[in-house]
Amino acid sequence: xxxxxxxxxxxxxxIPFVVSIQDRLRRTDRALxxxxxxxxxxxxxxxxxMVFFWFGIVKPFGVSPANPVVETGIFxxxxxxxxxxxxxxxxxxxxxxxxxxxxxxxxxxxxxQMLGTMIxxxxxxxxTFSQFPFVPxxxxxxxxxxxxxxxxxxxxxxxxxxxxxx
Amino acid sequence: xxxxxDDTLNRTTRQSMAEFGAEIERTFLAFVxxxxxxMLRYALVAVYVWxxxxxxxxxxPTAxxVAEMFPFVPxxxxxxxxxxxEVTVGLALLSRRTLRLAVILLASHAxxxxxxxxxxxxxxxxxxxxxPSFEGVYIIKxxxxxxxxxxxxxxxxxxx
Numbered sequence: 498x499x500x501x502x503x504x505x506x507x508x509x510x511x512i513p514f515v516v517s518i519q520d521r522l523r524r525t526d527r528a529l530x531x532x533x534x535x536x537x538x539x540x541x542x543x544x545x546x547m548v549f550f551w552f553g554i555v556k557p558f559g560v561s562p563a564n565p566v567v568e569t570g571i572f573x574x575x576x577x578x579x580x581x582x583x584x585x586x587x588x589x590x591x592x593x594x595x596x597x598x599x600x601x602x603x604x605x606x607x608x609x610q611m612l613g614t615m616i617x618x619x620x621x622x623x624x625t626f627s628q629f630p631f632v633p634x635x636x637x638x639x640x641x642x643x644x645x646x647x648x649x650x651x652x653x654x655x656x657x658x659x660x661x662x663x
Numbered sequence: 664x665x666x667x668x669d670d671t672l673n674r675t676t677r678q679s680m681a682e683f684g685a686e687i688e689r690t691f692l693a694f695v696x697x698x699x700x701x702m703l704r705y706a707l708v709a710v711y712v713w714x715x716x717x718x719x720x721x722x723x724p725t726a727x728x729v730a731e732m733f734p735f736v737p738x739x740x741x742x743x744x745x746x747x748x749e750v751t752v753g754l755a756l757l758s759r760r761t762l763r764l765a766v767i768l769l770a771s772h773a774x775x776x777x778x779x780x781x782x783x784x785x786x787x788x789x790x791x792x793x794x795p796s797f798e799g800v801y802i803i804k805x806x807x808x809x810x811x812x813x814x815x816x817x818x819x820x821x822x823x
Contacts, residue, residue: 529763529766529816530763530816532817533766533813533816534817534818535817536813536817537815537817538814540814541807541810541813541814542810544807544809545807545810548803548804548806548807551803552803555794560789560790561794562789562796562800627722634724635798635801638714638723638801639800639804641713642710642804644710645703645707645710645807645808645811648699649703649807649814651699652703652811652814654692654695655695655696656700656818
């Protein structure tokens with residue numbers, strides 16, 4: 498239907514309550530967008546810091562559920578040495594994310610660690626997939642989620658204003 | 664070769680290595696600046712669509728726990744709804760017009776899937792409250808995913 502055909506039915510713009518609902522939706526959307534732009538990265542940064550510090554620090558203290566994953570997936574490194582080092586490494590990433598001066602360093606540490614976590618997907622597919630390559634096991638899904646964590650780290654590096662607290 | 668020229672050589676080598684390192688870092692930071700948001704967005708799309716489908720077919724590691732909290736809903740139905748919800752979040756992230764819808768859907772989704780941490784601490788923690796079990800860490804990681812979707816929802820529309 499062409500736009501210039503006059504119809505007796507009022508268009509949306511002529512019905513007051515429709516206009517007010519549209520307005521309200523638009524305003525809500527804008528408010529949500531600016532709230533997210535202001536606080537989304539902060540939330541993401543602290544969520545990452547928490548996850549890395551927490552899941553890292555439990556490794557050297559022997560309460561981490563990731564033991565079998567690392568032991569089987571990274572079978573080519575001596576587990577007794579590698580596992581605590583990995584834990585402290587992750588904890589360092591978590592702490593580093595908290596301070597603007599160390600964010601960049603933390604993200605560099607994280608990139609290496611994250612690429613390392615992908616190894617079990619290939620080195621132990623029988624543990625990480627129930628049907629390679631489309632149906633991961635719980636462990637596989639856990640590892641695949643790291644893609645989001647890795648990209649999140651990069652976004653934090655790009656979007657946190659590194660200058661403003663010096 | 665005199666000591667002096669040797670020293671000069673070392674300094675030159677060191678300088679060019681430092682420049683090489685700085686070059687790599689610049690390239691990396693430029694990539695991060697330009698592409699990290701896009702990368703994050705598509706990683707989220709992949710994870711939500713893929714794992715949503717797994718939830719629907721009953722192979723998700725934690726959907727069972729979530730379903731247990733709602734004993735009045737048949738597990739099959741619950742799985743379909745939860746998985747469909749996740750797939751919708753993933754698809755909504757694809758278009759700028761539906762980004763905020765994804766955020767809203769995901770916030771409500773997160774509220775539901777976080778509940779097992781409080782309701783079933785026996786399954787989600789091996790050492791409450793500091794040592795999460797495998798289900799526990801899987802669920803706690805969703806905090807990062809929520810933050811990631813919030814970030815994408817705030818930035819993508821305005822930058823381009």
